[in-house]
Amino acid sequence: MKKKELLIGFVVAIFATMAGFYLYVEYASDYSFTDSVKLIVEQKLLGNVLVLAAIPNLFVFFIFIKKKQDLRARGVLLACFLIALLILIAQFF
Numbered sequence: 001m002k003k004k005e006l007l008i009g010f011v012v013a014i015f016a017t018m019a020g021f022y023l024y025v026e027y028a029s030d031y032s033f034t035d036s037v038k039l040i041v042e043q044k045l046l047g048n049v050l051v052l053a054a055i056p057n058l059f060v061f062f063i064f065i066k067k068k069q070d071l072r073a074r075g076v077l078l079a080c081f082l083i084a085l086l087i088l089i090a091q092f093f
Contacts, residue, residue: 002071009064009075013057017083021053047090054083 022033029036040049057080064073 005069005071006075006078009069009072010079011075012060012072013076013079013083016056016060017050017054017079020056021049024049024052044090047087050083050087050090054080054087057083 025036025040026033029039031039040046057076061073061076061080064070064076
């Protein structure tokens with residue numbers, strides 16, 4: 001039961017980050033989505049964009065805390081640590 005709740009929080013946080021990435025790229029750029037992603041990768045801005053895309057995790061985390069779903073909130077934190085690791089890797093490569 002405990003692992004299931006952690007996994008739910010983790011998956012929700014990953015989807016929230018993907019939605020944040022999509023919304024940021026779609027509405028902050030004048031180009032199409034695929035062209036924008038290519039430009040982000042070419043200009044090595046992926047880490048910066050991932051930082052902005054992870055902001056919805058803050059809202060998800062506080063919703064889980066408010067509903068007293070601490071294990072799901074812990075899953076969100078685990079996803080944030082994974083995203084932070086990806087951002088660190090993206091900054092250097």
